[in-house]
Amino acid sequence: MTPLLRLTDVCVDIGRKRLLDGIGLTLDRGQVLGLVGESGSGKSLTALAIAGLLPLIGGKVTGGAIHFDGMDLTAIGEARLRSLRGKRFGFVMQNPMTALDAVQRIGEQIDIVSRLHLGLSAQAARLRTLDLMAQLRIAEPSAVAEAYPHQLSGGMKQRIVIAMALAGDPELIIADEPTTALDVTVQAQIIQILTRLSRDRGLALLLITHDMGVVAQVCDRVAVLYAGRIAEERAVEPIFEAPSHPYTAALIGCIPRDGMAPGSLHGIPGAVPVSGRYPSGCRFNPRCTHAADLCRQERPALRALPSGGSVACHFAKAETS
Amino acid sequence: MTQALLQVEGLTKQFHAGGGLFARQRSMTAVRAVDLTINRAEVVGVVGESGCGKSTLARLVMRLIEPTSGRVRLDGTDITALSPKTLRAARRRMAMVFQDPYSSLDPRYSIADILAEPFVVQSRRMPARTVETMLETVGLPQTMATQYPHQLSGGQRQRIGIARALVLQPEFIVLDEPTASLDVSIQAQIIELLSSLRDRFGLTYLFISHDLGLVRYFCNRIVVMYLGAVCEILPDPKSAPRHPYTSALLASNFSPDPAARRTLAPLAGEIPSPFNLPSGCAFAGRCPRVTDICRMQQPPLVAEGGHAVACFNPL
Numbered sequence: 001m002t003p004l005l006r007l008t009d010v011c012v013d014i015g016r017k018r019l020l021d022g023i024g025l026t027l028d029r030g031q032v033l034g035l036v037g038e039s040g041s042g043k044s045l046t047a048l049a050i051a052g053l054l055p056l057i058g059g060k061v062t063g064g065a066i067h068f069d070g071m072d073l074t075a076i077g078e079a080r081l082r083s084l085r086g087k088r089f090g091f092v093m094q095n096p097m098t099a100l101d102a103v104q105r106i107g108e109q110i111d112i113v114s115r116l117h118l119g120l121s122a123q124a125a126r127l128r129t130l131d132l133m134a135q136l137r138i139a140e141p142s143a144v145a146e147a148y149p150h151q152l153s154g155g156m157k158q159r160i161v162i163a164m165a166l167a168g169d170p171e172l173i174i175a176d177e178p179t180t181a182l183d184v185t186v187q188a189q190i191i192q193i194l195t196r197l198s199r200d201r202g203l204a205l206l207l208i209t210h211d212m213g214v215v216a217q218v219c220d221r222v223a224v225l226y227a228g229r230i231a232e233e234r235a236v237e238p239i240f241e242a243p244s245h246p247y248t249a250a251l252i253g254c255i256p257r258d259g260m261a262p263g264s265l266h267g268i269p270g271a272v273p274v275s276g277r278y279p280s281g282c283r284f285n286p287r288c289t290h291a292a293d294l295c296r297q298e299r300p301a302l303r304a305l306p307s308g309g310s311v312a313c314h315f316a317k318a319e320t321s
Numbered sequence: 322m323t324q325a326l327l328q329v330e331g332l333t334k335q336f337h338a339g340g341g342l343f344a345r346q347r348s349m350t351a352v353r354a355v356d357l358t359i360n361r362a363e364v365v366g367v368v369g370e371s372g373c374g375k376s377t378l379a380r381l382v383m384r385l386i387e388p389t390s391g392r393v394r395l396d397g398t399d400i401t402a403l404s405p406k407t408l409r410a411a412r413r414r415m416a417m418v419f420q421d422p423y424s425s426l427d428p429r430y431s432i433a434d435i436l437a438e439p440f441v442v443q444s445r446r447m448p449a450r451t452v453e454t455m456l457e458t459v460g461l462p463q464t465m466a467t468q469y470p471h472q473l474s475g476g477q478r479q480r481i482g483i484a485r486a487l488v489l490q491p492e493f494i495v496l497d498e499p500t501a502s503l504d505v506s507i508q509a510q511i512i513e514l515l516s517s518l519r520d521r522f523g524l525t526y527l528f529i530s531h532d533l534g535l536v537r538y539f540c541n542r543i544v545v546m547y548l549g550a551v552c553e554i555l556p557d558p559k560s561a562p563r564h565p566y567t568s569a570l571l572a573s574n575f576s577p578d579p580a581a582r583r584t585l586a587p588l589a590g591e592i593p594s595p596f597n598l599p600s601g602c603a604f605a606g607r608c609p610r611v612t613d614i615c616r617m618q619q620p621p622l623v624a625e626g627g628h629a630v631a632c633f634n635p636l
Contacts, residue, residue, distance in 0.1 A: 038504040038505075038506055039504055153591045153592075154591075155591050156591070183370040183371050183531070183591070183592065184370060184531060184532075184533070184570060184573045184574065185370060185569055185570065185573045185587060185588045185591075186587075186591055187573065188572070188573040188575075188587035188588070189587040189588075189589075191575075192587055210504060210505060211505075211575065212505070212577045213534070213574070213575030213576060213577045214575050215577075216575065216576065216577045216578055216579045216582070217575045217576070217579070217582055236579045237579045237580070240577065240578060240579050240580075241579075241580075250506065251505065251506065252577055253509070254505040254506050254508065254509040255505060255534070255577040256534050256535055256537065256538030256539075257534075257576065257577060257578065258537070258559075258576070259559075260538055262516065262538075263513070263516065265509045265512055265513060265538060266509060266513070267506050267507060267508070267509030267510030267511070267512075267513060268506035268507075268509075268510075269510070271474050271476065271507070
């Protein structure tokens with residue numbers, strides 16, 4: 001079966017800078033794929049590329065293909081993309097405060113999605129809105145539908161944004177750091193809602209996060225991005241058990257765990273390189289504890305791992321491609 | 322020998338809002354009757370979600386804002402009673418590192434100027450080579466002295482924030498979410514730096530954070546706050562929580578271990594508005610163990626061998 005979403009060797013440029021370089025990903029229905037990496041690694045850019053929203057920031061897909069249910073999104077043109085956005089894939093952005101229109105009632109903002117994409121009448125759309133709100137455990141949906149965004153808490157607003165993303169009955173949801181702006185107990189609620197949706201409705205969920213804890217708890221697969229390239233892509237259990245790429249291992253080592261001895265938390269020295277000023281060879285080499293001459297000279301190819309998944313490191317025990 | 326360096330007694334801060342032409346004045350208690358002792362060379366963590374009063378507590382301890390009532394003693398001296406002049410002298414012994422390394426550094430000052438400013442404020446002469454030594458202490462290159470904040474990354478800026486806090490050789494440092502706006506990779510670097518500085522200079526920290534996992538890693542003792550009041554003090558970071566809120570916070574912390582994957586049982590509801598708190602326990606509305614008494618009375622903080630909990634039905 002072909003996956004719902006498949007990115008093949010996607011390159012994205014802004015001006016003369018190549019910011020994404022050969023990104024490959026696959027995501028099936030009912031699956032949660034975590035996209036992780038530090039700021040500046042290209043996570044959000046990947047989301048924008050899938051959505052065809054790169055022109056908003058002056059970017060362009062300059063290579064590769066993005067297949068969604070058989071269609072190449074990079075080739076179908078803006079008019080058809082427009083009919084897909086909201087209907088077949090929905091978005092949940094980081095900051096619910098800016099994702100909502102401040103001067104429109106909550107209910108209307110959700111209604112419009114199903115009126116537009118499902119062609120529902122005003123009454124039918126409102127019924128659908130209230131039903132979605134109830135599914136997202138919003139108490140008193142009809143009262144909340146009449147409220148304005150400023151009257152709601154952050155967690156409530158993020159539920160509204162999720163309701164909007166679901167209103168067109170999409171097959172794929174792209175959630176870009178959906179809980180970063182929320183309190184920890186509310187974060188747990190939102191993550192639970194998103195993963196339940198994926199299981200119950202067979203939704204594909206692309207979860208962009210910097211939190212390896214969230215990844216470990218909810219994702220089926222993980223793609224680790226570094227400086228615009230895929231470092232490693234695998235199922236969640238093996239990646240935490242025995243990470244193949246030193247960057248993945250370093251990211252996991254940054255999270256305090258229970259029973260960790262003092263002094264055993266290690267950051268990653270240095271910082272993500274500024275876009276366009278990447279080191280030659282493996283882009284992680286200046287920060288890598290295993291770096292050798294080969295790493296400084298030659299770009300590591302993304303190779304398949306015997307246990308499934310792939311890794312781009314000269315020293316990983318991968319099958320030679 | 323353990324010795325109390327900082328003693329906080331009955332510290333309370335009320336804020337008022339409104340009271341203009343159209344709005345009725347409303348008041349909220351951001352910090353309510355907090356008692357806390359921090360021993361020398363100890364790292365005490367204060368953890369809680371937004372609105373729990375942890376940042377207000379940090380500012381009160383530094384006397385950046387005036388308390389409504391209560392005392393803060395640093396090494397026996399009551400900070401809250403000092404005149405501006407004597408307070409300035411006392412401030413040499415305490416410093417603060419702020420959450421946002423972007424807004425806490427003046428963009429028009431060079432790094433050398435930023436590190437010299439505490440001496441200007443204290444009308445003291447800066448010893449020779451101070452800037453060089455401080456940069457080295459926080460692991461930054463000497464060339465940074467002539468640079469400006471906008472040329473630095475977030476992690477480097479926070480190192481400058483730490484260097485500025487250290488420059489007058491204080492004993493006590495308040496760390497107000499020093500890593501909250503940084504990437505996890507940089508957060509780990511900063512935590513390790515703070516930990517080595519503590520060992521090297523015998524510093525005492527009050528560490529404010531919303532991240533219970535991080536606090537459990539870094540601190541000797543943990544104070545959990547909810548809506549302005551202390552609900553639990555864990556004498557050891559590994560102590561099992563007794564307050565249902567602490568337990569919920571712990572359950573909301575995602576462990577980076579897929580083998581320990583569990584069904585999430587998140588807390589229902591969100592933090593109520595501090596402007597109209599329920600009369601009993603502030604957590605009663607979200608608590609899975611709530612009983613009638615919780616809605617009527619505020620539970621007192623009861624200590625048992627260093628482990629204090631404010632709950633009628635503790636775990």
